[in-house]
Amino acid sequence: MNKNLIAVCCCIWSVHSIAQTKKVNFVSDVKHQKVDVLIDGKPFTSFLYPDNLEKPILYPLMTASGLTVTRGFPLDKRGNERTDHPHHVGLWLNYESVNGLDFWNNSYNIPADKKSKYGWIRNVKVEKTQGHEKNGYLVYSANWERQDKHVLLKESTVFAFSGTDDTRTIDRTTTLTAQKDTVYFKDIKDGMLGLRVTKELELPSEKEEAYTDNNGIVTKISAAKNGANGDYLTSEGKKGNEAWGTRGKWCMLFGQKDGQQVSITIIDHPKNPGYPTYWHARDYGLFAANPLGQAIFSNGRESMNLTLKPGESVTFRYRVLLTSGKKQNAAELDRQAADFSRQRSSKF
Template sequence: MFHKFRPIRRRWLFAVTACSVATFCGVPATSDAVEPVAPAERYTVETTDEGATIHLDGKLLTKYVAHSKSKPILWPLIGPGGAAVTRGYPMQDAIATEKADHPHHRSFWMTHGEVNGVDFWAEGEGKGQIVADGAPEVKGGENATLVAKHNWMAPDGKRVMADKWELTFGENDSQSWIDCVFSLTATDGDVVFGDTKEGSFGIRVAGTIKMDGEGKGSIVNAEGVKGKETWAKSSAWVDYYGPVEGKTQGIAILNHPSSFGYPTRWHVRSYGLFAANPFGVHHFIGGDETEGTLLPAGETLKLVYRVILHNGSTEAADIPAQWKAYSETTVE
């Protein structure tokens, strides 16, 4: 039977703190008063021909690429250590620590392997395409925001559904984060998300962070399960960390309790794939394939995550406390 979607009727409010302007008091009216100068913005953003770029303190943090082969992505993701924490291949040639496999694993993406029978996870002939619907809306300041809309197109050119990404970027001294709300809307009739492991919100970690081969990374989830045993488990969060240019760097994905399918199952692999999949069942727990998850025409479901790019191990970054604070975020 279908897993019937229950609509989420909450609105997320993202506050972007405005830069304050210094005020100058007590300057005599007859003096040559200096005009107040606003402090430099932490985040600067701009739209580009391929999407948008986001800089933090003048340094590249990430790029939104509206159409990378078959879907929108963020690439690269620069960690607090100043180096990329996601794989560069296939957007560039694979380096010595990277494996040139799974070319559809493109840094940071949101797709699914079976949507009304169309494969949006893999790439190539007969696969779906996720196409940008206009330019993204971006804003900088003390935080940065990016809102982008996309249409999920079948190989025959018909739209299957639409999505909206709402990303908010923040940071402190030891980590940065991206709050992600992916809204999936059945714009053109009922939508069925198929029961497959190939999904959904994915990240491919840097080659040195992975566990296999040249990698020296570690994986741990909220229950303390480690390594390959984290695959297929339901959990509120998973952390994947390892060495990057001599520093321990990690990526944690936290699943908010309001998110559809919470706590999500994890399609996380020792070779570097790191994906949250709320739709897959039988590949993960066995048994017969289900009929999937039905999203009725006109309805929207939300997948809600925080991605933390952090220094050090899970313990050093105190990911359990980070998830607790995130889980208590006010939702209206």
Template sequence: MRQFLVILLLAGLSLSTQAQSNTVQVAHNESQKRVTVTVDGKPFTAYIYPGPTVLKKPVLYPIMSAGGNFITRGWPLDPRPGERIDHPHHVGMWFNYGDVNGHDFWNNSTDIGPSHAGPFGTIVHTGVKSMKSGKGQGELVVTSDWLDKDGKVMLQETTTYQFLAGANNRIIDRSTTLKAAGKDVVFKDNKEGMIAVRMARQLEQPSTKPEVFTDAQGVATKVPAMNNEGVTGLYHSSEGIEGDAVWGTRAKWMKLTGKLGNEPVSVILMDHPKNVGYPTYWHARGYGLYAANPLGASVMSSGKAPAMNYTLPAGQSVTFRYRLLIQSGDVSDDNIAKMNQW
């Protein structure tokens, strides 16, 4: 923690003594199948695992800024007026992949469209190993099984979340270790992956395409012309690429800037130098999908790079690490680079 605070001080993010007064409380409610994370009693996020009849994987949902605004979309769990109602598998912040031994974990939901044939895999929560609350930070360690279409375990997952809170920022560090169970597991080169957040409408990039949105009663409404009022998102990568052009490019980190009401925010997702495929490809779309895909080298580069088809031998493990920073205000490229050395 001390080293982390030094990095933040160098980055000018003011997470020193003032931030350490912020108490991060991590609390498990087994009956509700959720672990809530609060900062001085105010909501930050929650790890939820309602089960396959509701969600086909555990997720962090919702996620809020230091200013108390949602950075994540509400639909389909808690629809808010004016939201898109596409991609029902895009919920909160999640981690999965589109082709794992032929199984689609990414597109699985309770409302699968005809374009997705399967077979589908499901990630099932198996336990809360430990929790820690404290000044300025909290921790949660959970386990899950990645199941094939017949309910057999393909991968065993152990994920550690570190939740950090400053006066003007929130940070989620996710470290996920996957262990192949009874046989080799192949992550075939695929577009759909891997760490992802579905953003609130305000943090989408403005668009002119006709879409379907929810009204105040949560009813689907076709909108022939887009109303971009309050829609302020803009992607910016570590390589200086911006807007829709970031899709399919490689970068150490990505920054999404915008405004949530009166709060300007920067939502930064960072790849870890020790991750497979570093620096990752970015599966980031203007409509609010914000994802990093380290394993889809060929499809993400439109065939310019060879297919990765990453293989995890039976009994072996691999770890993926990511950091999500939610900053009230802007963060310079230099300061992000300093923070990307955890």
């Protein structure tokens, strides 16, 4: 493994070592294309990478107290849970328009005659796992491909996992490198780091909505009648539905599940393109950071249209923090963001 990668991981972990972090272990299952992540001997998440998911994911995500905060569908149907958007599963990273191909919305639900309009993240290879008394990391590589398997981007990702008595943390660093083609990321709504949450963390809603993807496929969302009690808060003080389409260095989604306070916070990094990111945070349970959709979220006042020439790379860094038994406040999350911003990172 590249020595720079080891340095990145060690630096990421250093800030957590002072908080009585727990031992991290990995259990690999090559046959079923998954790696289980255990913290203090308890399940936290699994890295899943079968081709039929159209992308690698972390699923499910569980708090230190053992509560699942991700939606089950489509891998595990649960009672009174939404079954819309089958491409929303676990925690993932992809984008809606890469050389005109939609990587975000691809799933088993796309008709065969329209599948050529969608991209696929395939040929995933787990390069390295290493557990430790206080932390652990998983490194993988993958290809962002057309349906004919022509490779547009090479992906290299490192996950650094850690946990304490009441927190679970994922630090993700993903580098995308253009191959033979110049790669264009059109400013668009659906991207980039995405998470679909359990029904309790949805925002209460009494209206039906309809959402259309880049290829004209419409998905209807019914009113929330499933115990939803979630709420958003951003670093800029935006709450609830007002968080959508606004910038912030972090965004927290919080609520109660089984009588216990839980929260999920996504923290942006100053070295990311488009920092601070726009939040693609929907009331029905989609929670995403999209730094590349500037023309959409600014109503045309801004634009990015990120372009990579062959051989050029871009790196995205995010921290995902889960807490249970307490609600994080803005001052604590500002400290987390400051810690994360000081983490060194390099290409690998």
